[in-house]
Amino acid sequence: MIQTTKTSTVKRNLLIAALSNPLALSGFIIIATILLLAIFAPLIAPYDPDSIDVKAILLAPSPHHWMGTDGLGRDVFSRMLFGARISLLVGIVAVGIATVIGILLGAISGYYRGWVDIVIMRLVDIMLSIPTFFLILAVIAFLTPSIWNIMIVIGLTSWMGVTRLVRAEFLSLQGREFVLAAQTLGAKDFRLIFTHLLPNSLTPIIVSSVLGVASAVLVESGLSFLGLGVQAPQASWGNILTDGKVYIQFAWWLSLFPGFAILLTVLGYNLLGEGLRDALDPRSK
Amino acid sequence: MTKYLLKRLFWMIPLLVGISLISFLIMHLAPGDITASEASFNPKASEESRQKLREIYNLDKPVIVQYGLWLKRMATLDFGTSFATHQRPVFWERKDKDGNVTPGMIQQALPVTLLINVLSLGLIIAIALPLGVISAVTQNQLPDRAITLFVFIGFAIPGFWLALMLMYWTGVAHSWLPISGMHSLNYEKMGWLAQMYDSAKHLALPVFISALSGLAGISLFVRNGMLDVLHQDYITTARAKGLSENTVVYGHALRNALLPLITILGLSIPGLIGGSVIAESIFAIPGMGKLFYDAVLMRDFPVIMGILTIGSALTLVGNLLADVAYAWADPRVRRGVLR
Numbered sequence: 001m002i003q004t005t006k007t008s009t010v011k012r013n014l015l016i017a018a019l020s021n022p023l024a025l026s027g028f029i030i031i032a033t034i035l036l037l038a039i040f041a042p043l044i045a046p047y048d049p050d051s052i053d054v055k056a057i058l059l060a061p062s063p064h065h066w067m068g069t070d071g072l073g074r075d076v077f078s079r080m081l082f083g084a085r086i087s088l089l090v091g092i093v094a095v096g097i098a099t100v101i102g103i104l105l106g107a108i109s110g111y112y113r114g115w116v117d118i119v120i121m122r123l124v125d126i127m128l129s130i131p132t133f134f135l136i137l138a139v140i141a142f143l144t145p146s147i148w149n150i151m152i153v154i155g156l157t158s159w160m161g162v163t164r165l166v167r168a169e170f171l172s173l174q175g176r177e178f179v180l181a182a183q184t185l186g187a188k189d190f191r192l193i194f195t196h197l198l199p200n201s202l203t204p205i206i207v208s209s210v211l212g213v214a215s216a217v218l219v220e221s222g223l224s225f226l227g228l229g230v231q232a233p234q235a236s237w238g239n240i241l242t243d244g245k246v247y248i249q250f251a252w253w254l255s256l257f258p259g260f261a262i263l264l265t266v267l268g269y270n271l272l273g274e275g276l277r278d279a280l281d282p283r284s285k
Numbered sequence: 286m287t288k289y290l291l292k293r294l295f296w297m298i299p300l301l302v303g304i305s306l307i308s309f310l311i312m313h314l315a316p317g318d319i320t321a322s323e324a325s326f327n328p329k330a331s332e333e334s335r336q337k338l339r340e341i342y343n344l345d346k347p348v349i350v351q352y353g354l355w356l357k358r359m360a361t362l363d364f365g366t367s368f369a370t371h372q373r374p375v376f377w378e379r380k381d382k383d384g385n386v387t388p389g390m391i392q393q394a395l396p397v398t399l400l401i402n403v404l405s406l407g408l409i410i411a412i413a414l415p416l417g418v419i420s421a422v423t424q425n426q427l428p429d430r431a432i433t434l435f436v437f438i439g440f441a442i443p444g445f446w447l448a449l450m451l452m453y454w455t456g457v458a459h460s461w462l463p464i465s466g467m468h469s470l471n472y473e474k475m476g477w478l479a480q481m482y483d484s485a486k487h488l489a490l491p492v493f494i495s496a497l498s499g500l501a502g503i504s505l506f507v508r509n510g511m512l513d514v515l516h517q518d519y520i521t522t523a524r525a526k527g528l529s530e531n532t533v534v535y536g537h538a539l540r541n542a543l544l545p546l547i548t549i550l551g552l553s554i555p556g557l558i559g560g561s562v563i564a565e566s567i568f569a570i571p572g573m574g575k576l577f578y579d580a581v582l583m584r585d586f587p588v589i590m591g592i593l594t595i596g597s598a599l600t601l602v603g604n605l606l607a608d609v610a611y612a613w614a615d616p617r618v619r620r621g622v623l624r
Contacts, residue, residue: 126303128552129604131596133559134577135311138593141581142314218443222563225445228581241446248453255453259446266441274437 016279024275030268034261038084047075049082050233058251068253070243080257083235087265090151090230091217097155098216099209102162107193109163110170117167124160132157136219137228145228147236154216165208169201207277214269221262237262289612289619297601304597305359308590309352364391364591368583375591390576390588391595397467398572401488401564402557405496406550413500414546417507422534424512432504439501444560448494448567455490463487465569488570495564499553506549510542544615551607555600 019025037044046066053073061068067076109120127135139153173179174197182196223229224238232239237258244254346354358364364375367390377389420432456464463469469483514520515538523533561574569575573592580588612619 122299122303126300126307129300129555129597129600130304130307130593131555131559131600133556133562134593134596135307135559137562137577137581138308138311138589139314141584141586141589142311214441221443222445225443226563226566226578241449245449248449249457255446255449259443259450262443262446263438263441266443267437270437270440 021275021279023271024279027268027271027273027275030264031272034084034265034268035088037081038088041081041085045075045078045081047078049074049078049235058247060251061253067257068251070240070251070254071247076240076253076257079235079240080237080261083237083240083258084261084265086147086230086234086236087217087220087238087262090147090154090220090236091213091265093151094154094158094216094220095209095212097152098159098212099162099205101155101159103166103198103205105159106163106166107170107198110167110174111189111193111197113171120163121167124163127157127160133219133222136223140223140228145223145231147230147234150220150223150229154219158212158216161212162205162208165204166198166201169204170197173197173200203276203280207273207280210269210276211273214266214273217262217265217269221258286612286619290609293605293608297605300601301359301598302356304594305356306352308359308593308597309355311593312355312586312590313348359594362595364594365587367580367588368585375587376595391573391591394571394573394576395595397570398558398561398565398574401492401495401561401570401572402554404488404492405499405557406553408492408496409499409503409553410550412496413503414507416504418511418534418539420504420508421511421515429508432508436501436505439497439504442497444494444497445563445567447497448490448564451490451494452567462489467570491564491568491570494567495557495560498560499557502553503546503549507542507546510545511538514538514542544611547607547611547614551604551610554603555596558596558599 019028051074053069056065056069056073058071059065059069059073065075065077067080070076070079105120105123109117135157136153139157140149143149143153179192179196182192187196220229221236221238221241224236225242227239227242229238230236232243241255241258244251244258248255362376367373367375373387374389376391378392379387379389381387416432416435420429423429452464455462463486467484467487468480469475469487472480472483475483515534520533520538523537524530528537558573561572562578563574564570565572565574566578573596576588577592577596579585580592
């Protein structure tokens with residue numbers, strides 16, 4: 001039925017879905033644009049993001065400075081471009097870490113079941129009952145805030161969803177003919193997990209990772225806004241906003257653009273994720 | 286019902302032990318030892334007094350013993366005294382021998398955060414429920430599209446940014462609302478009605494900001510839940526026997542769509558509590574979030590550990606309440622047919 005076609009054409013479906021679903025397509029365009037701007041930031045940025053110009057402090061947006069300048073005379077547009085690199089890097093790496101942990105624990109839990117399953121599921125429950133933002137802040141209080149620590153901390157506190165997802169997929173796949181066939185042919189556990197079960201669980205993992213990047217970007221910008229994330233002088237959307245907070249009465253551009261960039265990025269990832277879910281998941285139709 | 290409740294309470298024990306383990310691990314992440322942080326508040330702290338501190342926090346004992354003592358302190362809710370604020374007790378008030386009472390830090394902050402979170406939950410239900418229902422009933426028509434757009438933007442908008450913008454717009458540009466704190470300076474001298482009005486004005490923005498992401502999430506959840514239910518056979522039956530569309534939607538569908546909402550509201554509690562850091566620190570509300578943020582900035586470890594534990598305990602209590610409410614609302618759960 002639907003499920004058999006789903007297994008064989010996941011990769012092709014993914015491409016088609018991304019291009020044919022209006023939600024996914026608009027999300028894809030937003031993200032691709034921001035990614036390109038971030039990757040080519042050194043070529044696009046009209047100024048050095050860190051160069052201070054005392055003669056150009058708090059200038060309003062103009063043809064010379066598209067997004068104005070900040071309290072130290074730095075070009076906001078250039079800082080936004082370099083900030084995009086940091087925000088996206090943190091978001092993607094953090095989700096990468098969470099996804100790897102989630103896949104491993106979920107696979108072990110769903111494949112071996114028994115007491116390992118119970119232990120891992122309890123661990124998930126425990127992690128979910130500690131308010132995540134408190135947990136992240138507590139860890140950062142004990143370490144020093146740096147972009148690497150932030151990626152690791154966000155990753156280590158957001159793997160629970162993927163774990164449950166992979167486990168549920170594995171449980172539902174076990175007992176299906178192709179799994180039994182592989183078992184009968186003598187496939188080892190490792191092979192069974194990574195070449196038979198995992199590829200057939202990819203769709204929900206991809207959807208949840210894409211949505212995960214959205215929330216990781218929000219968390220990173222929140223941390224940087226609170227001064228506990230990416231540290232100055234390195235630009236991130238969150239800390240550009242913090243710098244702008246002081247000048248909000250007479251320099252609106254310092255607060256408006258970074259917030260808008262975060263909104264657009266998160267919106268893009270959410271649109272892509274939801275769109276892919278709509279297109280790929282037969283249950284959502 | 287009693288049996289169900291006992292079972293749920295029993296399952297909280299391993300969770301509490303797990304939380305104690307994780308918080309213990311975090312405490313040991315700090316490079317060097319945490320007495321260095323106390324010493325940084327008091328540069329004159331001698332090696333001798335630091336040694337004393339190590340003894341108080343049991344840092345001189347083997348790790349296993351340290352964990353046992355930490356578990357004991359968690360169980361008795363004794364988180365010691367704060368490093369940064371003149372040795373104030375972290376959790377609950379303390380009387381000295383002259384009868385002077387020093388109020389606990391969490392004791393004072395917790396009611397504020399609970400008030401804001403309860404108001405946020407109320408706001409979420411009051412707005413998200415009708416939005417979700419309208420969205421489901423008008424599926425793929427204009428109202429549904431508009432609400433879905435609102436939901437996507439609600440998910441994506443950074444709360445701290447919106448807080449800043451609203452604070453500027455309503456507080457600085459127009460002075461409609463106060464920009465920070467819980468009360469005006471002359472609060473004590475007001476009548477109770479004026480006091481209520483004053484508090485409402487101070488809390489309007491913080492409550493709205495902490496409700497924001499929940500608003501979007503719950504609207505979407507109600508919409509999808511309603512759509513699921515509306516496609517079920519008993520709804521077709523209800524329509525077929527000639528019931529009005531209103532009776533079908535509000536009398537039959539909504540009731541069943543509401544059930545899972547109880548669980549989701551329970552699950553949203555850790556997010557609300559954690560999110561209070563941002564809302565409270567922006568609006569200078571003296572709650573748990575602000576207390577936690579200040580403690581993190583000052584590396585006031587006893588306060589951090591205390592709030593982490595109390596925050597997790599609150600989450601567990603919230604989940605328990607949600608499960609009990611669910612069992613009360615759905616007989617299948619309490620008789621053990623489902624789950």
